[in-house]
Amino acid sequence: MKKLVLLLVVVCLFLSCNSKKEQETVQNPSDVLDNESTEDVLGQVMVYEGLLPCADCEGIETVLKIYQGDGTIESHTFELTTVYKGKQPEKKFIVEGSYNLERGLEKDQDGTIYVLNYDKPEANQIFYGYSSTNPDHLFLLNNKRQKIKSKLNYFLTLNE
The missing domain is CATH 2.40.128.640 (Lipocalin)
Structure with a gap:
């Protein structure tokens, strides 16, 4: 049972690390407008x-x-x-x-x-x-x- 809880915690930590990385790569909306023409x-x-x-x-x-x-x-x-x-x-x-x-x-x-x-x-x-x-x-x-x-x-x- 402890192994299952530990595995679940590790998976949650792994997923939360990935979502932070995605948030860091999202551009500011004003940067997007600068890169694309009106x-x-x-x-x-x-x-x-x-x-x-x-x-x-x-x-x-x-x-x-x-x-x-x-x-x-x-x-x-x-x-x-x-x-x-x-x-x-x-x-x-x-x-x-x-x-x-x-x-x-x-x-x-x-x-x-x-x-x-x-x-x-x-x-x-x-x-x-x-x-x-x-x-x-x-x-x-x-x-x-x-x-x-x-x-x-x-x-x-x-x-x-």
Whole structure:
């Protein structure tokens, strides 16, 4: 009986030594991110940039980053950065959240609409869309998911 208990203690010590060794080799999560590109971690990234009109400033410098993740709706995230140019001090805003895709932009059934903050109340949602014939131009849409009718530039350009 003593031999069995001794054997059990030795096995437990051996297993605990192995688990410590494994814990020592685990990398810090920030080291992992440094070693892998952001694109690998978050999936494909599309970056749209442009200068949108502003009523009381020189323009709104806008950068929209769309992260497609692993393709599931839960992994669709975005980062929208806006800087109000010509204001002292220049104001910078960053909005991060989830997005959803909708098919059809006005008369273009193959167009795509990004609904930013789709999981928030409609007042907090932001709509951008592109037509199937020109996916490099992402238009800011009104709350009815339509292009803003104006001679001013309300689109962002895909940065490749």
